[in-house]
Each structure stands twice: as structure tokens, then as C-alpha cells.
Amino acid sequence: MPISPNNLHYLENGLHRHLPPGEQQLFDARLLTDASLRTDAETLQTACALVVASARPQLRAEIKALHAHLFTAHEHQSFRQKVMRIFGRK
Amino acid sequence: MHAIHTITAQAQRRELFTRLYQEAFPGVAVYIRSRGGGYEDAAELFQQALVVFYERRLLQPGLAEGKEAAYLGGIVRHLWLKEAEKQKKQRPLDDLAHGLAYPESETVSAGRIEKLLAGVGQRCMQLLRAFYFEQQKPAEIAEEFGFSGIRSATVQKYKCLEKVRETVQQKQLRYADFTE
Numbered sequence: 567m568p569i570s571p572n573n574l575h576y577l578e579n580g581l582h583r584h585l586p587p588g589e590q591q592l593f594d595a596r597l598l599t600d601a602s603l604r605t606d607a608e609t610l611q612t613a614c615a616l617v618v619a620s621a622r623p624q625l626r627a628e629i630k631a632l633h634a635h636l637f638t639a640h641e642h643q644s645f646r647q648k649v650m651r652i653f654g655r656k
Numbered sequence: 657m658h659a660i661h662t663i664t665a666q667a668q669r670r671e672l673f674t675r676l677y678q679e680a681f682p683g684v685a686v687y688i689r690s691r692g693g694g695y696e697d698a699a700e701l702f703q704q705a706l707v708v709f710y711e712r713r714l715l716q717p718g719l720a721e722g723k724e725a726a727y728l729g730g731i732v733r734h735l736w737l738k739e740a741e742k743q744k745k746q747r748p749l750d751d752l753a754h755g756l757a758y759p760e761s762e763t764v765s766a767g768r769i770e771k772l773l774a775g776v777g778q779r780c781m782q783l784l785r786a787f788y789f790e791q792q793k794p795a796e797i798a799e800e801f802g803f804s805g806i807r808s809a810t811v812q813k814y815k816c817l818e819k820v821r822e823t824v825q826q827k828q829l830r831y832a833d834f835t836e
Contacts (some may be wrong), residue, residue: 571814575814616823
């Protein structure tokens with residue numbers, strides 16, 4: 567079943583515990599008892615995970631570039647030496 | 657304007673990852689060394705762990721706040737044991753002393769993710785990444801994407817997210833398919 571923008575907003579706020587206290591308690595209780603709400607919550611969380619995962623190649627590339635920098639740049643020489651000593655390398 | 661916010665977010669990630677490297681990588685190196693692994697193993701596993709950690713933190717804000725180094729160490733240990741177990745089944749035990757060989761990714765490939773999201777549209781994906789990956793403020797997003805205000809940007813975000821959610825439902829995807 568499609569979910570309206572307002573209901574998605576409510577669902578997301580409930581999952582991130584951003585609802586006002588009374589509403590949050592009600593949301594938590596509904597999540598335990600309402601199977602349909604639970605399914606909606608699961609598909610929403612999966613959708614967010616999919617969006618985040620779509621940026622993974624960019625994230626990997628950024629980390630790889632940083633690693634190369636940390637292990638070659640003069641300013642990080644002492645860090646590099648500290649790690650290389652652990653592996654018995656210079 | 658889009659480029660400025662993206663560069664700022666990227667610079668913040670670089671700062672965070674640099675700090676995490678300095679705090680956690682030496683400990684990870686000691687662990688991997690004690691298990692017979694080499695520098696390349698430690699480097700590969702640490703990079704994988706950073707991806708896992710960062711993605712989890714985007715989905716659960718505040719995760720492992722102040723305990724990032726220990727959390728990262730835990731992920732590395734898990735990845736090492738998982739990989740060692742898998743390769744033990746495929747290779748003679750002696751070979752493990754020469755380190756492990758790693759697949760590009762344990763979870764769904766980038767190509768499959770791209771294919772799954774093809775129907776969502778490029779602009780929608782840019783908008784969703786701005787919210788969920790770059791963690792930009794709604795006001796910045798509204799300005800960048802040319803919305804009349806925060807409300808319009810937020811409504812559009814949920815319309816786009818609903819498209820992704822429909823894909824999740826249709827393909828019966830699970831949360832664990834995209835998280836390690």
C-alpha cells in the first residue's frame with residue numbers, strides 16, 4: 567500500500583524517536599501490536615539503507631584516497647611509522 | 657551552491673575518518689598482526705569497517721558516540737573471523753598465514769543497487785542522497801534544488817522515498833541486503 571508523505575514523515579519521526587513524548591509512547595505501542603505499521607516501518611528502514619548504500623562507491627573511494635594520503639604524506643609520517651613498526655616494516 | 661555543501665560534507669567526513677584512523681587503526685593493526693595477518697589485511701578490513709560504521713551511523717544517528725574506536729575494532733574482528741572462517745573451508749590452513757583474500761563487497765553490488773534504483777530517477781536520488789548521505793539541512797537542500805521552501809523540499813523527499821520503498825516492496829528486499 568502506498569504511504570502518503572505525511573505518514574512517512576510520522577513513521578520516520580517515530581523510528582528516530584523524534585515524536586512528542588505522548589505520541590512517541592503511542593507509536594511504540596502501535597509498533598508492537600500493529601503488524602501493518604511494522605511492515606511499513608521495515609520497508610522504510612530498508613529504503614533508507616538502500617539510499618545510503620547507493621553512495622557506497624563514493625564512500626569507499628573517499629576512504630581509499632584518505633588511506634593513501636595518511637600513508638604517504640609527510641605530515642602523517644609518525645602515524646605511518648607507528649603502524650609499520652607493528653608489522654615490522656619501515 | 658550544490659558543490660559547496662557537498663564539499664563541506666566531504667571535508668567533515670575526511671576529518672572524522674582521519675581521527676578514527678589515528679584512534680583505532682593502530683589497535684586494529686595489533687589485532688590483525690597477532691592473528692597472522694599483514695598490513696594489507698589490516699588496511700582492507702579497516703576500510704571495510706569504516707564503510708560499515710559510517711553507513712550504520714547515518715541510519716542510527718548517535719551510534720557508538722564516544723566509543724567509535726572500540727566499535728570499529730569490533731567490526732574488524734567480526735570481519736576477520738568471518739573471512740577466516742570462509743577461507744578455512746576453501747583453502748588449506750597453512751595458507752591463512754599469508755593473509756586473506758577479500759571480495760570487493762560482501763553485500764549487494766553497486767551495479768545491482770544502481771539497477772534497483774533506476775526507476776526512481778536521477779533527481780530523486782540526488783535529493784535523497786543530499787538528505788540521507790550528505791546530511792544537508794533542509795533549508796540548504798531547498799535552496800540548492802530550487803524548492804520554494806523547506807516544506808516543499810521535505811514533501812518531495814518523501815515522494816521520492818516512497819518510490820524507493822515501493823521498489824523495496826516489489827522486489828521483497830530486506831534491510832540486511834544492504835547493511836553488513
